[in-house]
Amino acid sequence: MIHLHDIRYVRLGTRDLQGAAHYADKILGLRQSHRTGNSKNGQTIYFRSDSRDHTLAYFDGDPSDHTTGFEVRNMDELTAAANELENMNHRVHWGTAEECDARRVEAFINFKDPTGNSIDLVVNPHHCGVHFFPTRAAGNTGFSHVGLRTTDPKRDEKFWTQVLSAKVSDWIGAAPLLRIDEVHHKIALFPSNRAGVQHVNHQVESVDDIMRSWYFLQKEGVKIVFGPGRHPTSGARFLYFEGPEGMVYEYSCGVRDITDPEYQPRQFPFGAESFCMWGARPDIPEFNGK
Numbered sequence: 614m615i616h617l618h619d620i621r622y623v624r625l626g627t628r629d630l631q632g633a634a635h636y637a638d639k640i641l642g643l644r645q646s647h648r649t650g651n652s653k654n655g656q657t658i659y660f661r662s663d664s665r666d667h668t669l670a671y672f673d674g675d676p677s678d679h680t681t682g683f684e685v686r687n688m689d690e691l692t693a694a695a696n697e698l699e700n701m702n703h704r705v706h707w708g709t710a711e712e713c714d715a716r717r718v719e720a721f722i723n724f725k726d727p728t729g730n731s732i733d734l735v736v737n738p739h740h741c742g743v744h745f746f747p748t749r750a751a752g753n754t755g756f757s758h759v760g761l762r763t764t765d766p767k768r769d770e771k772f773w774t775q776v777l778s779a780k781v782s783d784w785i786g787a788a789p790l791l792r793i794d795e796v797h798h799k800i801a802l803f804p805s806n807r808a809g810v811q812h813v814n815h816q817v818e819s820v821d822d823i824m825r826s827w828y829f830l831q832k833e834g835v836k837i838v839f840g841p842g843r844h845p846t847s848g849a850r851f852l853y854f855e856g857p858e859g860m861v862y863e864y865s866c867g868v869r870d871i872t873d874p875e876y877q878p879r880q881f882p883f884g885a886e887s888f889c890m891w892g893a894r895p896d897i898p899e900f901n902g903k
Contacts, residue, residue, distance in 0.1 A: 614775070614776065614777070614778055615685070615690075615693075615694040615697060615698075615734070615776060615777050615778060616685065616686070616690065616778045617683045617684070617685065617734075617777055617778050617779065617793040617799075618683070618684045618685055618686050618793075619683065619684045619793070619794065619799075620681070620682070620683055620684075620756070620757070620758065620759065620793070620799045620800075621665065621668070621682040621683055621684045621733075621735055621738050622665070622667060622668050622669065622670060622681070622682040622716075622738075622756070623668070623669055623670070623679065623680070623681055623682070623756070623759060623810060623813055624670045624672060624678075624679065624680040624681075624682070624716075625669070625670070625671055625672070625676075625678075625679055625810070625858075625860060626671075626672055626673070626674030626675045626676050626677070626678035626679070627671050627672070627673070627674065627676055627857055627858060628676060628858070629857065630656055630658060630671060630672070630673050632857060633658075633671040633856075633857040633858075634658045634660075634671060636856055636857050637658075637660045637669060637671065638660075638748050639748070639749070639833075640830070640833060640835060640856070641660075641662075641669075641751070641753075641815070641856075641862060642747035642748050642749045642750075642751030642753050643660035643661060643662050643668075643669060643747070643748065643753070644660060644661045644662075644745065644746065644747065644748055645658060645659065645660055645661075646659045646660060646661045646666060646667050646741065647659040647666075647667065647717075649715065650672075650673070655672065655673035655674065656672065656673055657670055657671070657672040657673075657715060658670070658671050658672075659717070661741060661745050662745065662747075662753050662754075662755050662756045662815055663745050663753075663754065663755030663756065664740055664741060664744075664745060664755075665738065665739075665740060665741065665755075665756075666717050666738065666739035666740055666741050667717065668755070668756035669756065669813070671857075676857075676858035676859075677807075677809055678731075679730070679731060679808075679809050679810040680723070680731040680732070680733055681730070681731070681732055681733070681759050681761070681810060682716065682718075682721070682732075682733040682734075682735050682738075683732065683733065683734055683735070683793075684734075684735055684736075684738055685734050685735070685736060686736075687736060688719075688720060688736055690736075691720060691721075691722060691734060691735075691736050694722065694734055695707070695722050697776070698722075698724050698776075701776065703724050703725070704724065704725070705722050705723070705724050706722065706723045706724070707720075707721075707722055708720060708721040708722065708723065708733075716733065716735060716738075717738065717739040718735040718736060718737060718738045718739070719735075719736050719737035719738075720735070720736045720737070721733045721734060721735040721736065722734050725808075726761075726769060726772055726773070727765065727768050727769055727772050728761075728762065728763045728764045728765065728769055728808045729764075729807075729808035730761050730762070730763075730808045730809065730810075731808075749829075750822075750825065751817060751822060751825075751826060751864070752817035752818040752819065752821070752822025752825070752826075752866075753815055753816075753817055754815075754816045754817060754818055755815065755816055756813070756814070756815055756816075757796070757799070757814045757815060757816045757865075757868070758796075758798055758799045758800060758801065758814045759799075759800060759801075759810055759811075759812070759813055759814065760800075760801045760802075760803055760810070760811035760812040760813075760814075760861075760899070761800060761801070761802055761803070761808075761809070761810060761811060762802075762803060762804075762805035762807055762808055762809050762810075762811050762899065763788075763802040763803065763804060763805065764804075764805065764806060764807070764808070766787040766788055766789065766802055766804055767787065769802050770789045770791075770802060773789075773791055773800065773802070774791070777793075778793055779791035779792065779793050779799075779800060780792050780793075781878045782797050782798050782846070782847075782871055782876075782878055783797075783846040783847075783878050783879045783880075783881060784878060784879070784880050784881060785846065785881045785882075785883055785887045785888065786804075786881070786882065786883025786887075786902075787804060787883070788801065788802055788803050788804060788883070789801070789802050790846055790847070792871060795870040795871055795872055796868060796870060796871075797846070797847040797848075797849075797868050797869045797870065797871060798846075798847060798868075803899035803900070804899065804902070805898075805899055810860070811861065811899050812853065812860075812861035812862065812863050812897075813856075813860065813861070813862050813863070814862075814863040814864075814865060815862070815863070815864055815865075816864075816865060816866060816868070817864045817865070817866050818866060819866055820841075820850045820866060820867070822864065822866065823840075823841055823850055823851070823852045823864055823865070823866060824841060826852060826864055827840075827841055827852055830852075830854050835854050835855065836854060836855040837852070837853070837854050837855075838853045838854060838855055838861060838895065838896040838897050839851070839852070839853035839888070839889070839893060839894075839895040839896060839897055839900065840852040840853055840889070840893050841891075841893065842888075842889035842890075842891045842892075842893035843889060843890050843891050844865075844888065844889065844890070845881065845886075845887060845889075845890040846879070846881060846887070847865075847868045847869050848867055848868065848869045849865040849866065849867050849868040849869075850865060850866055850867050851863055851864065851865040851889075852864045852865075853895070853897065861897060883902060885900075888900055
């Protein structure tokens with residue numbers, strides 16, 4: 614089994630790099646850490662949300678081009694992971710020196726899960742020695758999880774739990790919420806007809822930050838697509854809102870940890886009440902079975 618140590622970053626293509634960068638700065642409250650490339654060959658802009666070098670990178674490219682990066686502990690584990698994936702007939706790409714520089718890691722491999730979601734496994738990703746300060750009073754404490762689309766939840770759940778090291782915390786209908794450490798989930802797989810990142814989560818300090826952002830986002834004309842609310846699965850209070858090219862972002866706080874080795878995953882029915890125990894209704898296709 615391939616052990617996922619932690620989630621690391623999301624890379625998102627965009628047709629409007631400057632607009633996406635403005636959104637990450639002014640709306641998400643993330644701080645730009647680097648900019649590489651040029652207007653001729655394409656640029657990438659990197660953003661911090663915590664002590665990591667970056668957790669979000671926007672690059673000139675197709676808005677449907679998404680990659681999620683996960684850290685493994687060392688080169689031996691990375692090599693073993695590549696061999697295991699190749700033995701299962703998954704195409705593995707070893708990052709070139711230039712590609713490693715672009716991801717700011719020592720080494721990485723890229724592969725796709727059975728739906729076609731692009732996944733990086735990385736070794737020795739860079740950290741930042743400068744304390745993170747959000748660019749607005751968002752209360753941001755760090756990038757925490759992603760929702761990924763799946764064209765076959767049962768098949769992909771098997772891949773993420775039997776090939777990778779994820780464990781099911783709960784299900785909402787067929788959608789598994791998966792953990793790779795004590796946090797209730799770092800990956801969630803939502804039924805869809807295509808691959809790609811479905812939403813990107815950042816943690817904030819408190820429900821006060823969520824409510825402050827609710828008012829701020831409305832004032833800025835940002836579309837709220839779900840919440841404020843509270844997930845009955847993880848217990849997290851949340852707010853979902855729309856970003857560039859329709860990407861959904863989430864702020865949440867108070868997510869539960871699972872420390873009991875005998876914990877039994879719970880089955881929730883697929884419905885609005887399983888996404889929010891306060892009564893909020895999502896305007897998100899995958900949360901509405903579309």
